[in-house]
Amino acid sequence: xxxxxxxxxxxxxxxxxxxxxxxxxxxxxxxxxxxxxxxxxxxxxxxxxxxxxxxxxxxxxxxxxxxxxxxxxxxxxxxxxxxxxxxxxxxxxxxxxxxxxxxxxxxxxxxxxxxxxxxxxxxxxxxxxxxxxxxxxxxxxxxxxxxxxxxxxxxxxxxxxxxxxxxxxxxxxxxxxxxxxxxxxxx
Numbered sequence: 001x002x003x004x005x006x007x008x009x010x011x012x013x014x015x016x017x018x019x020x021x022x023x024x025x026x027x028x029x030x031x032x033x034x035x036x037x038x039x040x041x042x043x044x045x046x047x048x049x050x051x052x053x054x055x056x057x058x059x060x061x062x063x064x065x066x067x068x069x070x071x072x073x074x075x076x077x078x079x080x081x082x083x084x085x086x087x088x089x090x091x092x093x094x095x096x097x098x099x100x101x102x103x104x105x106x107x108x109x110x111x112x113x114x115x116x117x118x119x120x121x122x123x124x125x126x127x128x129x130x131x132x133x134x135x136x137x138x139x140x141x142x143x144x145x146x147x148x149x150x151x152x153x154x155x156x157x158x159x160x161x162x163x164x165x166x167x168x169x170x171x172x173x174x175x176x177x178x179x180x181x182x183x184x185x186x187x
Contacts (some may be wrong), residue, residue, distance in 0.1 A: 003177050004061075005035045005170065006099035008115065009045025010108035019106045020048045022136070026105055026163035027052025027060070033167050034177025038063065038099055040091060041075045041082060045106055050078035063098070065091040092117060100174070101131040103166050107138050122156050131173050132157050133166045 007026060013019040027037050027049035037053035039046035041062020050060035062079040066086050075082050085091050096102075096118055104115050115134065121127040134143065134157060143159050160166050171177075 003035050003174060004038055004099050004101075005030055006038045006095045006102045007045065007049040008040075008095075008102060008104040008111045009049070009106040010111055011040075011042055011044035011046060012108070013044045013048070013106065015048075019045065019136075022163060023048035023105050024052035024055075026103065026135070026166060027054075028056040029163050029167045030170075031056025031058025033171060034058075035170065036061065038095065040064070040095065041079060042068065042073050043076060045111075047076035047078060049105075050076050054078050054080070063091050063094045096121060096127060099130070101133065101170055103133040103135060104139070105135040105163075107136075107142075119156055129156065131169060133169055134159050135161070135163065135166055137161065 007023065009023055010019070013023070023045040029052075030037050031053040036059045037049050038061040039049050041064040046062070050062065053060040059080045060078050061081045061083065062075050063083050063085060064075050065088050066084065067088050083094065085094055092114060095114065102114070102118050104111050115132065118127070118132050122129050122132070139159060143157065146157065158169055160169060
């Protein structure tokens with residue numbers, strides 16, 4: 001069984017920021033727990049989660065897009081594998097399809113778009129039901145709104161305050177992980 005967790009989050013946090021430290025810890029705990037980390041491959045939360053995954057002894061896969069290279073963005077230095085796609089839409093679809101679970105830490109318009117697309121595609125049956133974890137206090141207001149909208153099928157989304165909550169939820173869902181996944185994407 002694949003055990004790949006996509007980490008979504010803002011690209012504008014930097015080393016030394018609390019959000020960066022939390023994302024780094026999330027990546028580290030995912031790796032220690034036997035999960036491989038996949039991100040959008042650039043800076044901010046993506047870099048922090050990749051760095052943490054490497055520190056935890058695991059792989060860090062980045063899905064990058066040509067459109068971002070034209071804007072001067074480069075993949076973060078912690079990736080063990082880079083998968084390049086053409087467009088931002090292709091990048092998002094690869095992140096949604098590839099992962100066995102998604103975890104958003106922090107928020108931004110891009111992060112909200114990633115969460116909304118994962119949620120929407122599960123709700124409509126375009127993607128199988130997978131854990132969608134929202135971490136941190138900033139997501140609590142969003143979830144308050146969702147709980148009042150039953151048509152949004154809020155049971156698809158899980159909330160936790162810390163990276164440890166995410167690991168607990170993933171282990172509860174997938175069981176203990178003994179080794180990293182054997183995926184072609186990791187080679």
